[in-house]
Amino acid sequence: MRLSKKTEYALKALIYAARHPEGTTFQIKELAERNGIPKKFLELILLELKNAGIVQSRRGVGGGYLLARHPEAVRSSEIIEAIEGPVVPPKVPKGRERRLPREELSPAVFRLVRETSEAIEAALNRWTLADLAREEQEAAERGQRNPMYFI
Protein backbone atom coordinates (compact mmCIF):
# COMPACT_ATOMS: atom_id res chain seq x y z
CA MET A 1 0.00 0.00 0.00
CA ARG A 2 1.17 3.49 -0.79
CA LEU A 3 0.18 6.63 1.07
CA SER A 4 0.26 10.02 -0.63
CA LYS A 5 2.37 12.76 0.91
CA LYS A 6 -0.86 14.51 1.75
CA THR A 7 -2.01 11.57 3.82
CA GLU A 8 1.37 11.23 5.49
CA TYR A 9 1.20 14.87 6.46
CA ALA A 10 -2.32 14.41 7.79
CA LEU A 11 -1.17 11.55 9.99
CA LYS A 12 1.87 13.48 11.19
CA ALA A 13 -0.29 16.46 12.00
CA LEU A 14 -2.79 14.40 13.94
CA ILE A 15 -0.13 12.55 15.89
CA TYR A 16 1.28 15.93 16.76
CA ALA A 17 -2.19 17.07 17.79
CA ALA A 18 -2.74 13.99 19.94
CA ARG A 19 0.47 14.69 21.83
CA HIS A 20 -0.51 18.28 22.43
CA PRO A 21 -2.00 19.13 25.84
CA GLU A 22 -5.70 18.44 25.65
CA GLY A 23 -7.95 21.40 25.07
CA THR A 24 -5.16 23.69 23.90
CA THR A 25 -4.68 24.76 20.32
CA PHE A 26 -1.67 24.32 18.12
CA GLN A 27 -0.77 26.54 15.20
CA ILE A 28 -0.26 25.65 11.58
CA LYS A 29 2.91 27.65 11.36
CA GLU A 30 4.68 25.85 14.15
CA LEU A 31 3.46 22.42 13.06
CA ALA A 32 4.63 23.10 9.51
CA GLU A 33 8.06 24.26 10.58
CA ARG A 34 8.74 21.45 13.00
CA ASN A 35 7.62 18.74 10.62
CA GLY A 36 8.93 20.14 7.38
CA ILE A 37 5.50 20.47 5.83
CA PRO A 38 4.74 23.35 3.42
CA LYS A 39 2.52 25.71 5.37
CA LYS A 40 -0.06 26.34 2.69
CA PHE A 41 -0.37 22.67 1.91
CA LEU A 42 -0.91 21.93 5.56
CA GLU A 43 -3.68 24.50 5.72
CA LEU A 44 -5.52 22.58 3.04
CA ILE A 45 -5.08 19.30 4.83
CA LEU A 46 -6.28 20.58 8.17
CA LEU A 47 -9.31 22.05 6.46
CA GLU A 48 -10.24 18.65 5.09
CA LEU A 49 -9.70 17.06 8.47
CA LYS A 50 -11.95 19.68 9.97
CA ASN A 51 -14.69 19.01 7.43
CA ALA A 52 -14.38 15.33 8.28
CA GLY A 53 -15.03 16.17 11.92
CA ILE A 54 -11.63 15.05 13.16
CA VAL A 55 -10.29 18.42 14.27
CA GLN A 56 -11.88 21.71 15.14
CA SER A 57 -10.52 25.19 14.78
CA ARG A 58 -10.51 28.49 16.62
CA ARG A 59 -9.84 31.63 14.75
CA GLY A 60 -8.11 34.85 15.63
CA VAL A 61 -5.06 35.71 17.66
CA GLY A 62 -4.18 32.80 19.91
CA GLY A 63 -6.40 30.51 17.85
CA GLY A 64 -5.42 27.35 16.04
CA TYR A 65 -6.54 23.76 15.73
CA LEU A 66 -7.35 21.03 18.20
CA LEU A 67 -8.74 17.54 18.04
CA ALA A 68 -12.53 17.35 17.88
CA ARG A 69 -12.53 14.06 19.80
CA HIS A 70 -10.34 12.01 22.06
CA PRO A 71 -7.56 10.23 20.18
CA GLU A 72 -8.99 6.85 21.18
CA ALA A 73 -12.13 7.70 19.21
CA VAL A 74 -10.33 8.39 15.93
CA ARG A 75 -9.77 5.28 13.84
CA SER A 76 -6.92 5.49 11.36
CA SER A 77 -9.27 4.46 8.56
CA GLU A 78 -11.19 7.67 9.12
CA ILE A 79 -8.08 9.73 8.71
CA ILE A 80 -7.02 8.02 5.53
CA GLU A 81 -10.49 8.10 4.03
CA ALA A 82 -10.88 11.76 4.90
CA ILE A 83 -7.93 12.49 2.64
CA GLU A 84 -7.93 9.76 0.02
CA GLY A 85 -11.62 9.00 -0.25
CA PRO A 86 -13.43 5.76 0.54
CA VAL A 87 -11.47 2.51 0.54
CA VAL A 88 -14.37 0.31 -0.50
CA PRO A 89 -15.18 0.26 -4.22
CA PRO A 90 -18.79 1.45 -4.81
CA LYS A 91 -17.93 5.12 -4.72
CA VAL A 92 -15.14 6.66 -6.73
CA PRO A 93 -12.72 8.91 -4.82
CA LYS A 94 -13.39 12.62 -4.43
CA GLY A 95 -16.89 13.00 -5.77
CA ARG A 96 -16.14 11.93 -9.31
CA GLU A 97 -19.32 10.43 -10.68
CA ARG A 98 -18.28 9.10 -14.04
CA ARG A 99 -19.60 5.76 -15.25
CA LEU A 100 -18.76 3.20 -12.62
CA PRO A 101 -15.93 0.80 -13.25
CA ARG A 102 -17.85 -1.87 -11.37
CA GLU A 103 -19.94 -2.72 -14.40
CA GLU A 104 -16.83 -3.41 -16.40
CA LEU A 105 -15.27 -5.67 -13.84
CA SER A 106 -16.04 -9.32 -14.12
CA PRO A 107 -17.99 -10.61 -11.11
CA ALA A 108 -15.08 -12.63 -9.80
CA VAL A 109 -12.67 -9.73 -9.96
CA PHE A 110 -15.18 -7.37 -8.44
CA ARG A 111 -15.59 -9.72 -5.51
CA LEU A 112 -11.83 -10.02 -5.10
CA VAL A 113 -11.51 -6.25 -4.98
CA ARG A 114 -14.35 -5.85 -2.54
CA GLU A 115 -13.06 -8.47 -0.11
CA THR A 116 -9.57 -7.03 -0.26
CA SER A 117 -10.90 -3.55 0.38
CA GLU A 118 -12.75 -4.82 3.41
CA ALA A 119 -9.54 -6.39 4.66
CA ILE A 120 -7.80 -3.04 4.28
CA GLU A 121 -10.48 -1.26 6.22
CA ALA A 122 -10.38 -3.87 8.96
CA ALA A 123 -6.61 -3.53 9.25
CA LEU A 124 -6.83 0.24 9.46
CA ASN A 125 -9.58 0.03 12.04
CA ARG A 126 -7.38 -1.92 14.40
CA TRP A 127 -5.44 1.26 15.22
CA THR A 128 -6.65 4.50 16.67
CA LEU A 129 -4.88 7.82 16.71
CA ALA A 130 -4.10 7.21 20.38
CA ASP A 131 -2.24 4.01 19.43
CA LEU A 132 -0.24 5.82 16.79
CA ALA A 133 0.68 8.66 19.13
CA ARG A 134 1.71 6.24 21.87
CA GLU A 135 3.85 4.19 19.55
CA GLU A 136 5.45 7.33 18.22
CA GLN A 137 6.28 8.45 21.73
CA GLU A 138 7.78 5.10 22.65
CA ALA A 139 9.89 5.04 19.54
CA ALA A 140 11.17 8.52 20.35
CA GLU A 141 12.04 7.44 23.87
CA ARG A 142 13.89 4.41 22.63
CA GLY A 143 16.30 6.90 21.14
CA GLN A 144 15.50 6.43 17.51
CA ARG A 145 16.07 9.86 16.13
CA ASN A 146 12.77 11.60 15.85
CA PRO A 147 13.59 15.27 15.74
CA MET A 148 10.07 16.42 15.11
CA TYR A 149 7.92 16.95 18.10
CA PHE A 150 8.52 19.24 21.06
CA ILE A 151 12.13 19.71 20.06
Next chain:
Amino acid sequence: MRLSKKTEYALKALIYAARHPEGTTFQIKELAERNGIPKKFLELILLELKNAGIVQSRRGVGGGYLLARHPEAVRSSEIIEAIEGPVVPPKVPKGRERRLPREELSPAVFRLVRETSEAIEAALNRWTLADLAREEQEAAERGQRNPMYFI
Protein backbone atom coordinates in the same frame (compact mmCIF):
# COMPACT_ATOMS: atom_id res chain seq x y z
CA MET B 1 -8.55 -0.66 -3.36
CA ARG B 2 -8.18 0.38 -6.96
CA LEU B 3 -6.86 -1.82 -9.74
CA SER B 4 -5.27 -0.30 -12.82
CA LYS B 5 -6.73 -1.17 -16.21
CA LYS B 6 -3.56 -3.06 -16.91
CA THR B 7 -4.15 -5.32 -13.93
CA GLU B 8 -7.80 -5.79 -14.82
CA TYR B 9 -6.75 -6.89 -18.28
CA ALA B 10 -4.19 -9.27 -16.82
CA LEU B 11 -6.85 -10.88 -14.66
CA LYS B 12 -9.29 -11.12 -17.55
CA ALA B 13 -6.65 -12.69 -19.73
CA LEU B 14 -5.70 -15.26 -17.11
CA ILE B 15 -9.31 -16.18 -16.37
CA TYR B 16 -9.70 -16.69 -20.10
CA ALA B 17 -6.56 -18.81 -20.12
CA ALA B 18 -7.77 -20.91 -17.20
CA ARG B 19 -10.97 -21.71 -19.05
CA HIS B 20 -9.07 -22.72 -22.15
CA PRO B 21 -8.48 -26.45 -22.71
CA GLU B 22 -5.35 -27.43 -20.83
CA GLY B 23 -2.17 -27.71 -22.84
CA THR B 24 -3.50 -25.80 -25.84
CA THR B 25 -2.48 -22.28 -26.76
CA PHE B 26 -4.64 -19.23 -27.17
CA GLN B 27 -3.76 -16.22 -29.29
CA ILE B 28 -3.43 -12.60 -28.29
CA LYS B 29 -5.50 -11.49 -31.23
CA GLU B 30 -8.57 -13.48 -30.31
CA LEU B 31 -8.29 -12.72 -26.61
CA ALA B 32 -8.03 -9.01 -27.37
CA GLU B 33 -11.02 -8.98 -29.67
CA ARG B 34 -13.32 -10.97 -27.43
CA ASN B 35 -12.49 -8.97 -24.33
CA GLY B 36 -12.20 -5.53 -25.82
CA ILE B 37 -8.57 -5.12 -24.87
CA PRO B 38 -6.19 -3.15 -27.10
CA LYS B 39 -4.04 -5.77 -28.78
CA LYS B 40 -0.71 -4.04 -28.36
CA PHE B 41 -1.38 -3.30 -24.74
CA LEU B 42 -2.26 -6.92 -24.16
CA GLU B 43 1.02 -8.04 -25.72
CA LEU B 44 2.84 -5.99 -23.15
CA ILE B 45 0.82 -7.47 -20.32
CA LEU B 46 1.29 -11.07 -21.39
CA LEU B 47 4.99 -10.47 -21.72
CA GLU B 48 5.13 -9.36 -18.10
CA LEU B 49 3.08 -12.34 -17.01
CA LYS B 50 5.50 -14.54 -18.85
CA ASN B 51 8.49 -12.97 -17.16
CA ALA B 52 6.72 -13.58 -13.86
CA GLY B 53 6.46 -17.26 -14.71
CA ILE B 54 2.66 -17.34 -14.81
CA VAL B 55 2.24 -18.09 -18.52
CA GLN B 56 4.50 -19.54 -21.15
CA SER B 57 4.60 -18.83 -24.84
CA ARG B 58 5.19 -20.59 -28.13
CA ARG B 59 6.28 -18.64 -31.10
CA GLY B 60 5.58 -19.07 -34.76
CA VAL B 61 2.58 -20.33 -36.68
CA GLY B 62 0.11 -22.03 -34.36
CA GLY B 63 1.88 -20.57 -31.38
CA GLY B 64 0.37 -18.53 -28.61
CA TYR B 65 0.22 -18.47 -24.86
CA LEU B 66 -0.74 -20.99 -22.23
CA LEU B 67 -0.63 -21.16 -18.45
CA ALA B 68 2.72 -22.19 -17.04
CA ARG B 69 1.04 -23.89 -14.07
CA HIS B 70 -2.30 -25.25 -13.00
CA PRO B 71 -4.78 -22.53 -12.09
CA GLU B 72 -4.94 -23.82 -8.50
CA ALA B 73 -1.26 -22.99 -8.15
CA VAL B 74 -1.59 -19.35 -9.14
CA ARG B 75 -2.48 -17.05 -6.25
CA SER B 76 -4.17 -13.81 -7.19
CA SER B 77 -1.55 -11.87 -5.26
CA GLU B 78 1.06 -13.13 -7.70
CA ILE B 79 -0.90 -11.81 -10.62
CA ILE B 80 -1.41 -8.40 -9.12
CA GLU B 81 2.17 -8.11 -7.97
CA ALA B 82 3.45 -9.18 -11.37
CA ILE B 83 1.79 -6.11 -12.85
CA GLU B 84 1.71 -3.51 -10.08
CA GLY B 85 4.84 -4.42 -8.18
CA PRO B 86 5.11 -5.64 -4.61
CA VAL B 87 2.31 -4.87 -2.20
CA VAL B 88 4.49 -4.75 0.90
CA PRO B 89 6.41 -1.50 1.48
CA PRO B 90 10.18 -2.16 1.64
CA LYS B 91 10.58 -2.16 -2.11
CA VAL B 92 9.24 0.60 -4.31
CA PRO B 93 7.19 -0.48 -7.36
CA LYS B 94 8.87 -1.17 -10.68
CA GLY B 95 12.52 -1.18 -9.77
CA ARG B 96 12.69 2.46 -8.78
CA GLU B 97 15.45 2.82 -6.24
CA ARG B 98 15.16 6.43 -5.18
CA ARG B 99 15.69 7.36 -1.56
CA LEU B 100 13.24 5.28 0.40
CA PRO B 101 10.15 6.90 1.81
CA ARG B 102 10.42 4.55 4.77
CA GLU B 103 12.98 6.75 6.42
CA GLU B 104 10.64 9.69 6.23
CA LEU B 105 7.69 7.85 7.67
CA SER B 106 7.27 7.98 11.39
CA PRO B 107 7.65 4.53 12.98
CA ALA B 108 3.98 4.33 13.89
CA VAL B 109 2.82 5.16 10.40
CA PHE B 110 5.31 2.81 8.86
CA ARG B 111 3.98 0.01 11.01
CA LEU B 112 0.41 0.87 10.08
CA VAL B 113 1.31 0.70 6.41
CA ARG B 114 3.16 -2.56 6.77
CA GLU B 115 0.39 -4.30 8.67
CA THR B 116 -2.20 -3.09 6.22
CA SER B 117 -0.11 -4.29 3.31
CA GLU B 118 0.16 -7.70 4.91
CA ALA B 119 -3.62 -7.78 5.29
CA ILE B 120 -3.95 -7.00 1.59
CA GLU B 121 -1.60 -9.77 0.66
CA ALA B 122 -3.41 -12.23 2.91
CA ALA B 123 -6.75 -11.31 1.37
CA LEU B 124 -5.38 -11.75 -2.13
CA ASN B 125 -3.81 -15.07 -1.22
CA ARG B 126 -7.16 -16.52 -0.25
CA TRP B 127 -8.09 -16.80 -3.94
CA THR B 128 -6.41 -18.70 -6.72
CA LEU B 129 -6.89 -18.30 -10.42
CA ALA B 130 -8.94 -21.50 -10.37
CA ASP B 131 -11.36 -19.89 -7.90
CA LEU B 132 -11.73 -16.83 -10.05
CA ALA B 133 -12.34 -18.84 -13.19
CA ARG B 134 -14.91 -21.02 -11.43
CA GLU B 135 -16.78 -18.06 -10.04
CA GLU B 136 -16.76 -16.41 -13.41
CA GLN B 137 -18.22 -19.50 -14.99
CA GLU B 138 -20.95 -19.77 -12.39
CA ALA B 139 -21.89 -16.12 -12.79
CA ALA B 140 -22.12 -16.61 -16.53
CA GLU B 141 -24.36 -19.63 -16.06
CA ARG B 142 -26.63 -17.73 -13.69
CA GLY B 143 -27.45 -15.64 -16.72
CA GLN B 144 -25.72 -12.45 -15.73
CA ARG B 145 -24.64 -11.08 -19.04
CA ASN B 146 -21.05 -11.90 -19.55
CA PRO B 147 -20.46 -11.66 -23.25
CA MET B 148 -16.76 -12.23 -23.08
CA TYR B 149 -15.60 -15.76 -23.16
CA PHE B 150 -16.34 -18.41 -25.78
CA ILE B 151 -19.19 -16.35 -27.17
Next chain:
DNA sequence: CAAATCCCTACTTATACAATCGGGTTTATC
Protein backbone atom coordinates in the same frame (compact mmCIF):
# COMPACT_ATOMS: atom_id res chain seq x y z
C1' DC C 1 10.57 -18.72 -47.89
C1' DA C 2 6.16 -16.76 -46.44
C1' DA C 3 2.93 -16.28 -43.05
C1' DA C 4 1.64 -16.26 -38.38
C1' DT C 5 2.88 -15.41 -34.05
C1' DC C 6 5.39 -13.68 -30.15
C1' DC C 7 9.31 -10.27 -28.62
C1' DC C 8 11.23 -5.84 -27.56
C1' DT C 9 12.04 -0.80 -27.23
C1' DA C 10 10.67 3.63 -27.50
C1' DC C 11 7.25 7.21 -27.88
C1' DT C 12 2.82 9.83 -26.82
C1' DT C 13 -1.02 11.61 -24.41
C1' DA C 14 -4.11 12.34 -20.47
C1' DT C 15 -4.84 12.59 -15.80
C1' DA C 16 -3.75 12.86 -10.88
C1' DC C 17 -0.94 14.54 -7.35
C1' DA C 18 2.26 17.60 -4.82
C1' DA C 19 3.21 21.87 -3.94
C1' DT C 20 2.89 27.08 -4.37
C1' DC C 21 0.80 31.61 -4.77
C1' DG C 22 -2.10 35.36 -3.97
C1' DG C 23 -5.46 37.17 -2.11
C1' DG C 24 -9.34 37.22 0.90
C1' DT C 25 -12.33 36.84 5.73
C1' DT C 26 -12.83 36.35 10.68
C1' DT C 27 -11.63 37.01 15.38
C1' DA C 28 -9.11 38.58 19.57
C1' DT C 29 -6.45 41.88 21.67
C1' DC C 30 -4.88 46.44 22.78
Next chain:
DNA sequence: GATAAACCCGATTGTATAAGTAGGGATTTG
Protein backbone atom coordinates in the same frame (compact mmCIF):
# COMPACT_ATOMS: atom_id res chain seq x y z
C1' DG D 1 -11.50 50.40 15.67
C1' DA D 2 -6.87 49.26 14.07
C1' DT D 3 -3.82 45.65 13.97
C1' DA D 4 -2.10 41.13 13.94
C1' DA D 5 -2.72 36.42 13.97
C1' DA D 6 -5.02 32.93 12.22
C1' DC D 7 -8.28 30.67 9.01
C1' DC D 8 -10.54 30.30 4.06
C1' DC D 9 -10.40 29.44 -0.89
C1' DG D 10 -9.49 29.37 -5.71
C1' DA D 11 -6.00 29.35 -9.54
C1' DT D 12 -1.63 27.63 -11.19
C1' DT D 13 2.46 24.92 -12.09
C1' DG D 14 5.61 20.98 -12.36
C1' DT D 15 6.18 16.10 -12.16
C1' DA D 16 4.92 11.14 -12.06
C1' DT D 17 2.01 7.50 -13.46
C1' DA D 18 -1.44 5.25 -16.37
C1' DA D 19 -2.86 3.97 -20.67
C1' DG D 20 -2.23 3.24 -25.06
C1' DT D 21 0.58 3.47 -29.80
C1' DA D 22 4.06 2.37 -33.17
C1' DG D 23 7.12 -0.28 -35.65
C1' DG D 24 10.12 -3.41 -36.51
C1' DG D 25 12.74 -7.92 -35.01
C1' DA D 26 12.93 -12.95 -33.91
C1' DT D 27 10.92 -17.80 -34.41
C1' DT D 28 8.48 -21.52 -35.94
C1' DT D 29 5.75 -24.17 -39.19
C1' DG D 30 3.53 -25.36 -43.86
